[in-house]
Amino acid sequence: MRVVFAGTPETAVPTLRALLASRHEVIAVVTRPDARVGRGRRLEPSAVAVAAEEAGLPVLKPVSASDSEFLDELRSLKPDVGAIVAYGALLRRDLLDLPEFGWINLHFSVLPAWRGAAPVQRSIMAGDEVTGATVFSLVEELDAGPVLGTITERIRPEDTSGTLLERLADLGSRLLVDAVDHIEDGDIGAIAQPEDGVSYAAKLSTEDARILWDRPAFAVDRQIRGCTPAPGAWTTYDDARLKVGPVEIAESSDLAPGEARITKxxxxxxxxTEDIRLGRVRPHGKKEMDAADWGRGLGGATTVSLR
Known part of the structure; x- marks a missing residue:
């Protein structure tokens, strides 16, 4: 099969590499344009662009997926199928119809649960015990196409969205290649998603990541893990933002919500409910450090307020 691959972040790279190692031919890669990152605001290519260039593949970076020149270029390649993982832009009907077998998408949830931009983060924050990945035929409606295959994966108590997404990206890459194999062999059928059980995973905002200390400890723990590494859970101390990494639930429960007790x-x-024990924190303008080191640097304070 002649495959066009579309993806942008690091989580899409395992699928690209799996396709390159398969029996299929990756004829081009589509990714988002170079973006400005870091304090210097330097233009840098996406993780998928870097991997594709290392493999010697043609890389297309359209500003818009509906750009006529891009469509003409893709049409000239005559792909059999398109494969997409976290590309970051919607594909319109003229692009969806371009490959002979259409486009298939790898999504990191068991659809129809958690359609949308942040399925792994929302699943952890909701307290799900199991999640997974789904390969489905792409349609114009958000993550609503018929399903070609699924896998499931247990969410571990210590999982952050980063660690869980890393596992799903690896497992899902094999699922997508298997789907392409069966499309070529002509022995796979798509199954419509059920109408029941649909939920949506909106992209996390900075405000979504603000820790609400008046919630139960288990909910605070889930929120922080779901927001790690991005956008990063945070609270404020002395009117300055303090980023907070994964925590532990303590046996004590004698502190008021947001009241922090500092020891050596x-x-x-x-x-x-229960108190929580901070792990790693990052004060505004400083490097990440152990919470105990941060506490010792507060001039001998024994209790402070986090908001």
Whole structure:
């Protein structure tokens, strides 16, 4: 099969590499234009662009997926199928119809649950015990196409969205290649998604990542893990933002919500139920550090308020 691959972030790279190692031919890669990153705001290519260029593949970076020149270029390649993983832009009907077998998409949830931009983050934050990945035929409606295959994966108590997405990206890459194999062999059928059980995973905003200390400890833990590494959970101390990494739930429960007790060895913070023990934190304008080191740098304070 002649495959056009579309993807942008690091989580799409395992699927590109799996396709390159398969029996199929990747004829081109589509990714988002170079973006400005870091404090210097330098233009840098996407992770998929870097991997594609290392493999010697043609790389297309249209500003818009509906650009006529891009469509003409893709049409000239005569792909059999398009494969997409976290590309970051919607594909319109003229592009969807271009490959002979259409486009298939790898999505990191068990559809129809958690359609949208942040399925892994939302699944952790909701307290799901199991998630997975789905390969489906792309249609114009968001993540609503018929399903070609699924896998499931248990969410571990220590999982962050970063660690879970890394596993799903690896497992899902094999699922997508298997789907392409069966499309070529002509022995796969797509199954319509059920109408029940649909949920949506909106992209996380910075405000979604603000820790609400008046919630139960388990909810605070899920929120922080779901927001790690991005956008990064945070609270404020002394009117400055403090980023907070994964925490532990303590046995004590004698602190008020947001009240932080500082000792030489730890920082405990109150919630609506049990206290939690901070792990790694990043004060505004400084490097990440152990919470105990941050606490010792507060001039001998034994309790402070986090908001």
């Amino acid at each position: 060895r730890e920082v405990l913070v109150g919630t609506a």
